[in-house]
Amino acid sequence: MALPNGAGGYQVTDGNLSEATIGVQAAPVTYAAAASPLLSADLTNGIIYYTGSGNNLQLPLGVDLDAAISSAKTNSSIDFNIIANGGTATITTNTGWTLIGTITVPTTTSGAFRARKTGTGTWTLYRIS
Numbered sequence: 001m002a003l004p005n006g007a008g009g010y011q012v013t014d015g016n017l018s019e020a021t022i023g024v025q026a027a028p029v030t031y032a033a034a035a036s037p038l039l040s041a042d043l044t045n046g047i048i049y050y051t052g053s054g055n056n057l058q059l060p061l062g063v064d065l066d067a068a069i070s071s072a073k074t075n076s077s078i079d080f081n082i083i084a085n086g087g088t089a090t091i092t093t094n095t096g097w098t099l100i101g102t103i104t105v106p107t108t109t110s111g112a113f114r115a116r117k118t119g120t121g122t123w124t125l126y127r128i129s
Contacts, residue, residue, distance in 0.1 A: 025046060032050075033052050034052070037059060049083050050089040052087055053087040063095075065117075079114050098125070112128045
């Protein structure tokens, strides 16, 4: 079924500019030490809170993320954020990943990332802020 549109797009709400956009956010995942690897559920949660003193956070296997997001097709994407509050968090690769951009999150900062599915069991991670 095609979505109705007016001038080239579909507006989800009725256009009330003072209306809040509401989403769902589970409690952030917290790590105080290295993660080898992160779980796919950690990425899909949306927020990873890192309190360690400078460790690696290894991405899950690409095929594991495929299994966790079984409806994802090529060019599907998910966004997640890492908040580093103890030391620098360094994202490390795993089978099925390509990393683009700065993959470290210095202490007392945060980083926004987008994972894009590029094929069966393959993903590219982009640092977007």
